[in-house]
Amino acid sequence: MQPSxxxxxxxxxxxxxxxxxxxxKALHARGAxxxxxxxxxxxxVHLVDECPGVQPVCVDLGDWESTERALAGVGPVDLLxxxxxxxxxxPFLEVTKEAFDRSFSVNLRPVFQLSQMxxxxxxxxxxxxxxxxxxxxxxxxxxxxxxxxxSTKGAMTMLTKAMALELGPHKIRxxxxxxxxxxxxxxxxxxxxxxxxxKLKARHPLRKFAEVEDVxxxxxxxxxxxxxxTSGSCxxxxxxxxAS
Numbered sequence: 001m002q003p004s005x006x007x008x009x010x011x012x013x014x015x016x017x018x019x020x021x022x023x024x025k026a027l028h029a030r031g032a033x034x035x036x037x038x039x040x041x042x043x044x045v046h047l048v049d050e051c052p053g054v055q056p057v058c059v060d061l062g063d064w065e066s067t068e069r070a071l072a073g074v075g076p077v078d079l080l081x082x083x084x085x086x087x088x089x090x091p092f093l094e095v096t097k098e099a100f101d102r103s104f105s106v107n108l109r110p111v112f113q114l115s116q117m118x119x120x121x122x123x124x125x126x127x128x129x130x131x132x133x134x135x136x137x138x139x140x141x142x143x144x145x146x147x148x149x150x151s152t153k154g155a156m157t158m159l160t161k162a163m164a165l166e167l168g169p170h171k172i173r174x175x176x177x178x179x180x181x182x183x184x185x186x187x188x189x190x191x192x193x194x195x196x197x198x199k200l201k202a203r204h205p206l207r208k209f210a211e212v213e214d215v216x217x218x219x220x221x222x223x224x225x226x227x228x229x230t231s232g233s234c235x236x237x238x239x240x241x242x243a244s
Contacts, residue, residue, distance in 0.1 A: 003224030006031030010223070011077045011118065013061060013110065014084030016043025018184030019134060022216045023081055025051055030220075035074050037061070037084070061110040062102060071117060076125060079223045080118040082111045083134040085152075092147045100148055107152035111159060115174075119167055128171035132222045133160050134215070135176040137238040153178075157234065164232030175222045175230060179237040181209040205240030 010027045014020035016038030024036045028051040035055045038044050044056035059070035061084050085107045088099040115131055122129040138146055139153035156176065163174040181200070201207055218235045221227055236242060 002030065003220055003226055004030055005079070005224070008078040009033040009035070009076060010079035010081065011035040011037065011071075011074065011114070012081040012083060013037045013114065014134075015047065016040045019182060019212055019215050019219075020081070020083040021047060022212050023083065023219055024054060026216050026220060027079075027223075028054055032079065035077065037071070061114075062105040064109065064113060067110065067113060071114070076121045077118050078122065078127060078129050080114060080129070080131045081134065081219060081223070082114060082131070084110060085134070085149075087146070087149045089145045090148065091145050095148055103148045103152050107149070108155055108159070111156060115163060119163075119170070119172055122172055123170050129173070130223045130227075131163065131167075131172065131174045132219050133174070133176040134219070135160070135178045135234065137178050137180050137236060137241055139178055139234075140242060160234070161232045168231055173222075173227070173231040175227070175232070176234040177215055177218045177222065177237055178234045179210045179215045180204065180239055180241050182215055182237075183209055183211060203241060203244055204238070205244055208239050210237050210239060 005027055010032045012020050012024050012034060015024045015036035024034050024047060027034050035057060036044060036047055037057045039060045041058045044058055048054050048056055057070050057074060059066050061067050086103060088103055090099055111133055133156050135156045136153045138150040139157045142150060160174055160176045167174060201209060214237050218237050
């Protein structure tokens with residue numbers, strides 16, 4: 001069963017590439033009005049060409065004040081996908097203040113900011129809503145050189161639960177999807193070492209990494225009424241990695 005989002009408005013961050021881009025396209029195809037947020041204007045131009053009617057917003061979510069200004073006039077949203085992220089790979093002993101600050105200011109802080117904005121609007125209008133945070137399986141398992149990235153995703157796990165608890169009485173559901181390596185441009189950089197990639201894939205019971213479509217389908221499920229009683233949960237899109 002394919003969910004329909006006719007009459008609903010969705011906001012998707014990190015919409016220029018990968019998971020975010022395909023999520024925008026899927027929501028648009030299923031009838032939603034979509035606000036697409038990216039820091040790269042050229043990506044938004046191409047996306048709007050593909051999906052006429054999508055509302056583009058170009059802003060660096062790592063800048064709180066600019067984000068507040070850029071999104072102040074986008075209007076009410078019913079669905080929010082917090083997808084924007086950076087993965088800065090550094091050995092733990094070499095993590096810099098700049099990398100740490102940038103990771104948390106892009107991967108976690110906008111989840112607070114945008115979720116507050118969206119939830120306040122939902123509550124004021126008296127409508128239910130759904131928020132999906134795009135996390136990672138490294139919220140639960142460690143990988144070399146990803147201590148900062150993993151920390152942001154581990155924090156997102158508890159934030160998702162805290163939001164679900166406090167927003168539930170307002171009929172706002174909050175969940176996350178936690179994929180393994182996804183074959184996006186960012187994901188392919190993680191597995192540039194062919195030997196490492198082969199060893200990592202072998203640790204997945206399904207002997208594969210995730211496709212973008214796998215993650216998008218989970219996001220659509222959590223946004224839709226098909227998951228009407230699901231909140232504070234995560235869907236692992238990890239090819240069985242955490243079962244091994």
